Amino acid sequence: MLSEYLPIVVLAALALAFAVASLVVSSLLRPHRPTPAKLAPYECGIEPQRLPKGERFPVKFYVLAMLFIVFDVETIFLFPWAVGFRRLGLFGLVEMVVFIGLVFVAYLYVWREGGLDWNEPVRRSGEREQVGEALRAG
Amino acid sequence: MDWLDWLLLAARVVVVFFVLLLSVILLVWVERKVVADMQTRKGPMRAGPRGVLVSLADGIKLFFKEGITPALADRPVYLIAPIVSMLPAFLAFAVIPFGTGVTLFGRRVPFQIADLNVGILWVLAMSSMMVYGIVLAGWSSGSNYPLLGSIRSSAQMISYEVGMALALVSVLMYSGHLRMTQIVAAQDRVWNVVPQLPAFVIYLIAGLAETNRPPFDLPEAETELVAGYHTEYSGIKFAMFYLAEYLNTVTVAAIATTLFLGGWRGPHPEHLAWLWPILWFVVKVLAIIYAYIWIRATLPRFRYDRLMAFGWKVLIPFGLVWVLATGAVIVLPDVYGRRPVVIGAAAVLAVVLLLSLLWSALARRRETVEAPS
Numbered sequence: 001m002l003s004e005y006l007p008i009v010v011l012a013a014l015a016l017a018f019a020v021a022s023l024v025v026s027s028l029l030r031p032h033r034p035t036p037a038k039l040a041p042y043e044c045g046i047e048p049q050r051l052p053k054g055e056r057f058p059v060k061f062y063v064l065a066m067l068f069i070v071f072d073v074e075t076i077f078l079f080p081w082a083v084g085f086r087r088l089g090l091f092g093l094v095e096m097v098v099f100i101g102l103v104f105v106a107y108l109y110v111w112r113e114g115g116l117d118w119n120e121p122v123r124r125s126g127e128r129e130q131v132g133e134a135l136r137a138g
Numbered sequence: 139m140d141w142l143d144w145l146l147l148a149a150r151v152v153v154v155f156f157v158l159l160l161s162v163i164l165l166v167w168v169e170r171k172v173v174a175d176m177q178t179r180k181g182p183m184r185a186g187p188r189g190v191l192v193s194l195a196d197g198i199k200l201f202f203k204e205g206i207t208p209a210l211a212d213r214p215v216y217l218i219a220p221i222v223s224m225l226p227a228f229l230a231f232a233v234i235p236f237g238t239g240v241t242l243f244g245r246r247v248p249f250q251i252a253d254l255n256v257g258i259l260w261v262l263a264m265s266s267m268m269v270y271g272i273v274l275a276g277w278s279s280g281s282n283y284p285l286l287g288s289i290r291s292s293a294q295m296i297s298y299e300v301g302m303a304l305a306l307v308s309v310l311m312y313s314g315h316l317r318m319t320q321i322v323a324a325q326d327r328v329w330n331v332v333p334q335l336p337a338f339v340i341y342l343i344a345g346l347a348e349t350n351r352p353p354f355d356l357p358e359a360e361t362e363l364v365a366g367y368h369t370e371y372s373g374i375k376f377a378m379f380y381l382a383e384y385l386n387t388v389t390v391a392a393i394a395t396t397l398f399l400g401g402w403r404g405p406h407p408e409h410l411a412w413l414w415p416i417l418w419f420v421v422k423v424l425a426i427i428y429a430y431i432w433i434r435a436t437l438p439r440f441r442y443d444r445l446m447a448f449g450w451k452v453l454i455p456f457g458l459v460w461v462l463a464t465g466a467v468i469v470l471p472d473v474y475g476r477r478p479v480v481i482g483a484a485a486v487l488a489v490v491l492l493l494s495l496l497w498s499a500l501a502r503r504r505e506t507v508e509a510p511s
Contacts, residue, residue: 004252004253004254004255005252005254006147006252007147007150007151007232007251007252008229008232008251008252008254010147010148010151011151011154011155011228011229011232011251012225012228012229014151014152014155015155015224015225015228015229016221016225018155019220019221019224019225019378020221022201022374022378023217023220023221023374023375026201026202026205026373026374027205029201029202030201030202030203030204030205030373030374031204032204032205033204034206036209038206039206039207039208039209040208040209041208041209041210041279041280041281041282041370042281042283042364042369042370043281043282057289061289061293064293064296064297064446065293065296067450068296068297068299068300071300071454072296072299072300072303075300075303075304075307076303078303078304078307078461079258079259079307079310079316082307082308082310082311082461083310083314083315083316085311085314085465085468085469086314086468089469089472089473090469090470090473092465092469093462093465093466093469093470096461096462096465097462100458100461100462104455104458107454107455111451116446116447116450116451117443117447118442118443118446118447
């Protein structure tokens with residue numbers, strides 16, 4: 001059973017060896033003359049400012065990650081169902097319509113709440129006008 | 139297993155590995171030539187006949203370039219990231235059957251590295267792993283552009299992964315097997331692309347986004363992010379990211395060929411029966427890659443919010459509906475007979491068409507009402 005994976009292990013070892021060998025050989029052959037300017041992060045001549053390391057991102061990305069988990073788990077549930085689909089017949093189809101329907105309701109809710117909009121969520125047209133007026137005033 | 143089995147296994151793996159490397163070297167040249175041709179330029183002409191050795195020359199140059207590790211970088215992660223992004227690109231190819239196989243020294247040698255019983259899941263797992271290399275590269279560089287590029291890229295890749303998985307689910311429902319060889323075997327009469335055309339289109343679009351190719355190459359949008367996640371990489375490490383990117387393109391095209399275009403299937407004469415399937419496979423993969431290059435030369439880059447909106451608001455609901463429609467088409471005729479189902483499907487289609495027409499008419503009226511103010 002697990003012996004099926006043997007060729008993959010061999011391929012992974014080969015790829016890893018290739019990668020490590022090219023890194024090592026290249027580091028032996030290439031010049032090494034670092035200067036402070038060379039080692040500085042890429043910026044347009046400004047004193048480089050480091051982003052807080054791995055701590056603060058736009059909150060949008062967190063929302064997206066959570067939505068991804070929901071939908072990815074949903075598709076993972078679809079896989080075993082799809083394999084046994086022809087045996088399950090009508091029962092399986094109805095079951096999955098109910099399941100996808102429930103997730104779809106959540107999906108519509110997220111959409112309405114602006115979770116899928118990349119820019120600032122604008123919920124109702126009234127709010128949009130208010131925001132527009134505030135922008136014009138400010 | 140005796141020594142001959144081991145030898146054949148090793149030979150198979152080594153050949154596939156180097157053919158993949160060679161294919162990347164050629165693919166870079168092909169892409170540059172085709173894009174140049176579409177833009178009425180000549181493209182690379184210097185290295186080798188018609189510039190065919192240009193990417194080899196680039197590789198050799200990068201190999202001898204000074205490798206700069208930025209002062210603020212997280213050194214171990216910075217070193218590991220190119221390797222992490224390269225490995226899954228090779229491994230994803232492992233489950234793809236690229237021919238029928240051949241008998242050597244009385245042993246059967248399949249033209250596939252490993253025929254896993256979870257083939258499709260392996261492909262999905264490896265395409266998820268690709269995100270790691272990009273995130274680690276951007277995070278460990280200690281610089282703003284790579285960090286922004288890698289966060290964007292990971293958000294894009296996970297968004298389109300859902301659409302890709304949905305496309306794979308409908309293929310799976312059609313063939314009923316996770317094993318790649320059986321998916322190919324199930325396409326002996328009709329290629330999956332015929333009944334599953336929408337899934338094929340979803341897969342190709344999601345594949346473009348997964349491999350960060352234009353028009354979805356936002357992680358490397360040079361006008362905004364310099365070079366995205368590999369801004370701080372130089373020399374051989376940069377070359378490894380480049381290699382991984384093109385390998386991913388080859389792999390995505392190979393998966394599309396296997397799942398939708400019948401894999402290595404194609405009419406062929408009896409003479410040299412083992413060679414023809416490989417040729418068919420290569421031709422199909424090249425056709426998909428050519429389409430990708432064509433798209434690159436044709437379409438401008440997407441804006442980021444539109445890219446995300448397209449993934450979440452179009453591809454995912456469409457994929458879900460298509461999964462259910464596939465299920466209905468497979469199951470309902472067995473239960474109710476063919477006739478009522480066809481009539482029902484036509485009725486549903488008519489209602490949907492009518493609603494969409496009504497919807498667009500209403501939207502147009504709303505626009506004309508609102509326009510004067």
